[in-house]
Amino acid sequence: MNQEKQYDIVIYGGTAAGIIAAVQAKLMGKSTVVIEPSQRIGGLTSGGLGDTDVGMKQAIGGLSLEFYKRVARKYSQDGACWLFEPKVALEVLQDMVAENNIEVVYGERLELKDGVTKQGSEIVSIRMESGILYTAKVFIDASYEGDLMGKAGVSYVVGRESNAQYGETLNGIHPGDELNELPSGIDPYVIKGVPSSGLLLRVNPDPGGKPGDGDNKLQAYNFRMCLTNNPDNRLEIEKPEGYNEADYEILFRAIEQGQNTKFFKLNMVSPDKTDSNNNSGISTDYNGMNHNYAETDYRTREELFKAHRRYQQGYVWTIQNHPRVPEEIRAVYKPWGLPLDEFIENSHWTPQLYVRESRRLIGDYVVTEHVVRLEDEVPDSIGMGSFAMDSHHTQYYVNEDGHVSTEGGFYVKLKAPYPISYRAIVPKRDQCTNLIVPICVSATHAAYGSIRMEPVFMILGQSAAMAAALALDADGIVQNVKYEQLRALLDQGNQVLYTDM
Template sequence: MNREKVHDIVIYGGTAAGIIAAVQAAKMGKTVVVIEQGQRIGGLTSGGLGDTDVGMKHAVGGLSLEFYRRVARKYNEDGARWLFEPKVALEVLLDLAAEHHIEVVCGDRLELQDGVGRQGATITSIRMESGNTYRGRMFIDATYEGDLMGKSGVSYIVGREPNSAYGETLNGIQPGDELNELPNGIDPYVIKGVPASGLLPRVNAARGGSTGDGDNKLQAYNFRMCLTDNLDNRLEIGKPEGYNEADYEILFRAIEQGQRSRFFKLNRVTAEKTDSNNNSGISTDYNGMNHSYAEADYPAREQIREAHRIYQQGYVWTLQNHPRVPEDIRAVYKPWGLPLDEFTDSGHWTPQLYIRESRRMIGDYVVTEHDVRLDNPVPDSIGMGSFAMDSHHTQYYVNEEGHVSTEGGFYVRLAAPYPISFRAVVPKRTECTNLIVPVCVSATHAAYGSIRMEPVFMILGQSAAAAAALALDGDGIVQNVQVEQLHSILLQENQVLYAEV
């Protein structure tokens, strides 16, 4: 069906950020529609990430904090709850959408070839693969991929800037051995000691440059698994079709070199369920297999997603069953399976791949390590980040000693929260005047490693919608929004804009 209705604000992406943005838009009297590519709203928040990467709790306010308070109420608790089941997060987001009469369209995705209608520096409409066209006065891209932003003529980057670009220390190719999370001594060749046999799958011959050099590689993706050890609610994870034993050779050799733990996390979000994430150099991250994802078309992305699912389910099955995994390690992981009461529409496996990083906009202001370390004044804060600067590995490579090493990971804790500039969510005026991007924000890889957390995306989503509403009440140009006015609204909404150090 072709929609001729013009919404005040069209939000592409039914992530938690997108739903929160819609709630704020509705609160300010604007007509809004949320278009979600998949069949489930909430992104990672309802997709398995129930052990919240909260950073410093006093830096979370507004509707983001309200979400976590509503989660607590679902468990009959006071205050905010940061540990929760996927189905409860989904319930809270559905409640919010229903209370504010948000129109949510699922299963519709942007036509990537020429789906963005523009007039000068203004987006007029977006057309979906289905043929549906959504006309709007303001647009918000709340997707993890940044497709709307990327197809709107807005500058962006994929990968890692060189440290030299912004005077950073954590960007680009990382020093190898001191950050290697694999045991020492893993032979990189298919037949140990025989280079002619070829390198193991996913192992590169070299890092691809010197420490601090930029490249187009992305930190690894995985699925945040919700697992249970409750026999009455458990589906065993079988050996997946397409299982490739060679994919687990690094695991076998890591065990041979002495690794006995940290194969993946079993962080409980309730007495019976986990949020299980990557936990070492060989774990649930499918290192190196996502580098083409950001710019890929939908069929190619689906292949990448499916390859990650096969790898990860195969990884769990291998840890639980393979004879090359010692019995004592198998025994730790054997009790865990998929909860029958989660993800009932997708075989009890989350449909949401963890897109840790994809496109990042390049606006007039780029958030860098210096912002995160509080070296830059930020007078136009629209919310705070506070999690560590955190990047997962980008690749395996053969190090100077001739062994397999990880590359790309860092985890640097912060002393205090830091403000995020309004200019980081708006494009350059010459490129687009009615688009706001609260997820694929204008930030370097190093800074994005801290920003890219679900509570922050919700914070930025709310602030983006408030700014969009103000722009609509003004001249329709987001870059002209008065920061004082925006601050006034955000403070009324209990957004935390600055915090005590």
């Protein structure tokens, strides 16, 4: 099938950012399509992340804020609502799609081999696995993985820069007792005290380098589970097929060393539903098992997805049922199961893996820790970030004391919001002139730890569409968009660009 479809703007990825970009494109009279590889729009926003990583509310404006206000209206509340059920978020996004008559194509994935056709530095078309060809004047990659960007011949990075590269403090390998979220004294060997028995699953013999060294490891992924304790709406979590008890040995030993809380979060998003996230050094994150995710093929990604689900489902079952987990801990978590009124098409488990970080663009401008800490001025803000610089762990390793330790985590709160440059969402001019990247932005691992929040992605999605429309009305080159013109549109669209805090 070699159908060809033509638009002003093609948006790859029906994340919340992709949908917001499409709304803005339609508001500006541009023809657009959203291509979503899965069967559900909204990404994490409709995929279980109902306890919004707000940061500072005054930094959120435009259609991003409008989304959270619409959520509030669904609950008959005033203002914005930052806690919500996945099905409500999905409903709001579907409303926005319907009102703006946005074309969404489901279940189409970019052909990873030669799926992007360029003439010089311009993308002419992208081809799906089905053979359908989409041509456009401007493309927006609103996927978490950055597949379109990755195949478009632009510079990007996967993993962690060294601290030395940009003069940062949080980047690179990050070991140390103060960052270890496991109890001390966990023996790393299959048979305790017997090195010849081999290391426990997922435990590395060392961190792989010196503190601050760069590597290609990624912070851990998991699923943001929506759970309920309402017996009338609850499906018990069963032991998954392929369950491997050895996967939970660190958990058992953490309990033996005194851990009795923080096995996973039970953050309430409604009277009887949670957004349940990772909460300690041994929790729902599948530490160390995603390092090849960003650049691998779809089949391997599907295997990684299944492995993450098997681990996490098995982890919850273990906490609730395993005899090596004390009864008083089991009793806390036992009442929680999957809500029958969520993710109905996916056996009530979210179809969205939390891809916290994948590829990151390297543009002419890179957002660093210095920008996030307000040490660098940003003259061309298109929106603001304000959440803490936050990285989950990347691995387990054997520390100098000979015990299991986590590595890679940090959480550094900010005093005030910081502006994000337009140049952070466009590639280098000589590499690609008609691509905009609002999720896999040009930022270091340290800075991305703050940017990578759903409200910010929506903000950047709206700004990306405004820039795309301006480029379309001029010479089609996104690097040539005049900031004064973009600024006028951003102000009109109620984006928050700077704060006086």
